[in-house]
Amino acid sequence: MKWVPTWCVGSLLAVLMPTIVPACHHGQTHAHSSEGSSETQIHGHSHGHNGDGGVPREAITLNGVKTQLFVDFPRLIAGQESPFSAHLTLLDSHLAVTEGRVVVELAGGGQPPERFSVTGPSSPGIFRPVVKPQHSVLRTVTVTLQSETVSETHHMGEFPVFAGFKEALGVPKTQEDESSIVFSLENQWMVPFRVAPVAVSVIRSTTAVFGEIIRPTDAEAWVVAPRAGRVTEMVMVAPGSPVVSGAPLFTLGGTHLEGADKTAFDLALKQADIRVKAARREVDRLRPLVSQGVVPTKRMVDAQTAVEEAVADQGAARKRLDQLERSQRVDGVVDGFVVAAPMGGTVMETKLVPGAWVSAGDPLLRIVDPARLFLEVKVPEKEVPRIQNVFGVLVRLNKEHAWTEIPREALVFVGTDVDPDTRTVPVRFRFDGIDPSRVVGMVVEARLLLDAGRNVLAVPLDAVTDDAGVDVVYVQTGGESFERRAVRLGVQQGDMVEVVSGLTEGEWIVVKGAYSVRLASLSTDSTGHGHAH
Template sequence: MKNLNRLLLISTLASALSLTACSKKEHSHEDGEHEHPSHEEGHQEHGHGHGGGISVTHYTTEAELFVEYPPLILNTESAFAAHLTWLKDFSAVNQGQLLVSLTGGGHPEERVVATVSQTAGIFRPVMKPQYIGKRRLQLILTDGTQQSVHDLGEVEVYPDAKTATEHQAVAEEESGLIAFTKEQQWKIDFATAPAVTRAMRDSVSAIGVIKPRAAGQAIVTAISTGIIKSATNDFPHLGQKVLAGQTLAYLSPRLGGDADLAALSLAIEQASITLDQASYERKRLESLLTLEAVAEKRVIEARQQERLAQANLTAARKRLATYQGGEGGIALKTPISGTVVAVNTTAGASVEAGQSLLQIADLDKVWLEAKIPESELSRIQTLTGGFFSLNSLSQAIALEIGKNARLVAYGGLVDANTRTVPAILEFSNPQQQLRLGMTVNTQLYTGVAQNLVAVPASALSDENGQSVLFVLKEGESFERRVVKASIRDGDWVGISQGLIAGERVVTRGAYQVRLAATAPAAMGHGHAH
């Protein structure tokens, strides 16, 4: 068996050494077309590592490197297939240059530079080592002002293929791994992240509703029966921004009894005549007073009658103006600044006394009212905050009391009907994205925390009641792993069993990886050769 493995390895190395004699064409299984690379590229792009080949996955803060290359042999061309991905968005590196460097071992540095091949993300430098022994291998990506240094540590440069074969261990391929190539990853919304150990805060589930603050809402009502008139050419509408004290509309009270517009006009005429008479009488008495023909008391009384007549005329005119055009009527003003969130009437509509006409709310700061089940109350030691999401797929919004939230109330009475206790948190509503009345999935922190291996919540999927992750074993190989999920804290989920810190999991694109395992044909091969 050992001899058979050795023969297979020698055969593979011979294939690697003959790369320059191979066809200088690139072939994609996905579209079946052939492309002709430039003369200076002059090497094939390979898929997954061949037996006896070396493959490495390496990360920096900027990029991921997945490289495949044959053992390094003196004076022999070794073709590298380096797949480079920007970690900021997991896109293929499509420009720049890749430097391959061999240093150390008491020999001069050897280096070779390559630009991106015809397949974005893949660089194909060819190194022809001139010195044997242990050397330090580095692959350095430079793209404008960015640089990503991938130090792969010490490697051995062998004097010949036979020696390389004798020293290379034949790696047994793990069974059950899922092949999902870099080319496939680059085409979809894909990302991975390492599992980390972090303090995970325990929480309890609650029913949450987004509500306006107590002082952050106002309802404009009709103070009497009447007709609504617009204060401007634009009647209040949903989403309109208003300021405290702003007149939004006018209410023209409805005439009662036998009153009509003619009667109001007659009242003005009568008040005007009464005022004229009072003015004439006051002037007459003032003239007699200068002749000392009347008592001063009568003049004072005449002046008072004139003022009273003037007041009656003014009131009569206002009563008539209420039912005429312009700005007549009772001004309906908003007591707070905010946004119009409800309009229950229109210009010209008849309304009844006490009817709700407009609702104004301050959406910059809102309340999360969470109703905690009675059975969960004993778990809460100290209410320190919580998090909520609009649905199971949306990103969680974390609230921490004393940082970005304020505890308004934590009820001391269990509701007799719902058997819940309310907790109210006040927080800012950026860009007013949250709408009043929304029901949200809410978790409230209990004040208890423990250190756990954790992954982003998006990495976890439920398969028939099992918590499943897809773990990156190598650049293009993944393992489906059943784990035991524990505490969820915002966008993180603790894993109590089945995963260790540092292992990298798929956080976006897990569905496509699962599809590659169950129906490879549906995903296509996608690897350039």
């Protein structure tokens, strides 16, 4: 962006006359020459409006890649000092440049280049090099900032070096727009403020909805006790602990026989063996006697029943002994049931207590995969016809967060039934990724994208203010001057909104701090002239 004065060609013919006016020297200067050019370094020198002899001043605003230059200076006169007031602003932060060296170069017109420089600002953001041209010709003027963090050259264009005061006063000055809103750079640097060019953006039709962050059912699992037992050999499974699928979590290494006397169990089994043998011998003894009719058949039936009971007691004794042996330590390791993680993830909840007795089916541990999330938005039934082609969704966790786009490829499903209670249809997207600000159950603001988008002029929503019911944007017409511009808005997408009319591509507007400019427009004092040029 560049604002320059309009010069009258007829007047310039009289300007470039070789009239020499004696120079007026201010302060201390040092001249340096190199390859036909000269550079003057100014030390401890400051100028205000006074001392210019009534010479009209020029004000130029240039936006570079990294910095904005707003420079104010008296018209150039051969042999006379013209103190420049160069305001330099960092475009990304809109803060004042606080260090570096500024060089003003006059070149062209068939004469050697002349350079005038100053090191460091006289106050934050304001550099005051004093230019004293020697040749009454048409010169190309550049202003260069050189610093450790940023270097940039601003090309101001062509300016005449007048032969004398009479010639400088003879050229009409471009009339300023008195309706402009003045808001000084010193004030801009003190508040949150930023300007940016109006540009073409892709804006898509959207519909506002509310969404909820949920967790897929297969991204969560409860670990339950596969059998009764005592919790032993538990690894570190506190909430927040990461686990790997298949990694051991704990062991169920105890039974209801824990602490029993193994000798007694051995004795019980041996006694059961003896009773089985004795019962079988009795059956063998009675069998021929029954066949001979010596003893009644009932005696044989009772003996066989005794064998069956003895065998049952024997089996129970053996089982009790086996359970006891499995629950005891072998080579320092519990011979029990090892429970492993069914999935990888993070432990979210645990009910495990070392040494505690659990029953089969008890829920003991909850594991989730924190990286796997869904965003489910609820679309009002009146908007359902518009969501047949969903192109994605914009989501914002809260006002402090920027809008995030979830692409169409992350669409999981579009519901087909209207919820009878909420009268909405669910649309679900994958919302994967580990982000502490994404909390399951959180309700968020969302906008469904309903088309592929159009190339339109768009500005940030923060650039638009409501002025008595009219949407207004403030256009920067100079470094410290702004124009109130009514605009007609179109489709909104996230933090951007389409501008149907009122702005032109490339115009620079206030995108942060627009309300401060509005306040300046209501002020009766000279808000824009809080400093001396």
